[in-house]
Amino acid sequence: MGPTPGLRRTSRILVVASDGAALLFFTAAPDSSRFARWITPGGGVDPGETHAQAAVRELFEETGLEVDNVGASIHSFDFDVRWDEADHDRGHAVYYVLRVAERFEPSNANWTPDEHVDVTAHRWATADDLESGTEPFEPAHLPDLIRLAARSV
Structure with missing residues (x-):
């Protein structure tokens, strides 16, 4: 069974330390493949929320x-959702940047039950780290977004 028609709006946050590294989570896709990849903190925009409000909420919940x-968003893009158990077939992601002085250990105290299952690791990585590694990440242009975030703040 494929995704049902619909659009899911998401807000993603590029949390970037002064050394240019971004905070990433290693998560499994919410489908039968359980495909794992590195992504930024963030998630769905709740009804009545703006993308910016969702980013503030998701940042707290996930870190x-x-x-x-x-602040203002630095990037947005639309994408097709290919998860076999998704409740939507399209997505719209808006990216924000939060500069932090130094790397920190994120808290999982406010994660959802699903996040405690799906998120298996976190790390700080530069664009070069991602490009020189072999582990998958999303979106495909994440290294470019990290570079943009490091320059924009």
């Missing part, structure tokens, strides 16, 4: 960091 706002 424990509390901020009042995440």
